[in-house]
Amino acid sequence: MNASPSSLRLTYRPDNAARGEVTVMVATEGFSGQGSAWFDRTEIEDFIAQLESCVTSDDPMPALAGGFFAASRLIDEHVGLRILPHDTVGRPRVRVHVATIVPSGSGADLRQELTASFVTTAADVTRFREALTALLAGSAREAVLEGRR
Numbered sequence: 001m002n003a004s005p006s007s008l009r010l011t012y013r014p015d016n017a018a019r020g021e022v023t024v025m026v027a028t029e030g031f032s033g034q035g036s037a038w039f040d041r042t043e044i045e046d047f048i049a050q051l052e053s054c055v056t057s058d059d060p061m062p063a064l065a066g067g068f069f070a071a072s073r074l075i076d077e078h079v080g081l082r083i084l085p086h087d088t089v090g091r092p093r094v095r096v097h098v099a100t101i102v103p104s105g106s107g108a109d110l111r112q113e114l115t116a117s118f119v120t121t122a123a124d125v126t127r128f129r130e131a132l133t134a135l136l137a138g139s140a141r142e143a144v145l146e147g148r149r
Helices: 041-054 122-137
Strands: 003-014 019-028 031-040 063-070 073-085 092-099 113-119 143-148
Touching: 003 113, 003 122, 019 041, 019 073, 019 092, 019 113, 031 041, 031 063, 031 073, 031 092, 031 113, 041 063, 041 073, 041 122, 113 143, 122 143
Parallel strands: none
Antiparallel strands: 003 019, 003 143, 019 031, 063 073, 073 092, 092 113
């Protein structure tokens, strides 16, 4: 398979030992966007564990979503990552949603958002998982998930 111009880049900026800001940049053929949200470190660690099991079993597909919450329910998603089945040969599809934070009272029409999808491989998901682990450990600057045609 040839590499495509699609990719997901994720950075993590810790605020303290338990929480940090995740910034996601996604680029697909002709579209790009960026968003960020705050996550508990355990949420990211759970996502990493989900990534490991998704390439070896039929476990539920990995998801990581953050933004504004009310009553423990996500009401305004600023970052959403999902790995979904794509086809019968087992290739995964990456679905990324990013949105800007709109200041209160400024109007929803100022919101910028993008939902993009691309196909990748199980091996690329494994490399992304390893890069996320290194990112949380502080030994990497970003984790990248490449698309494949």
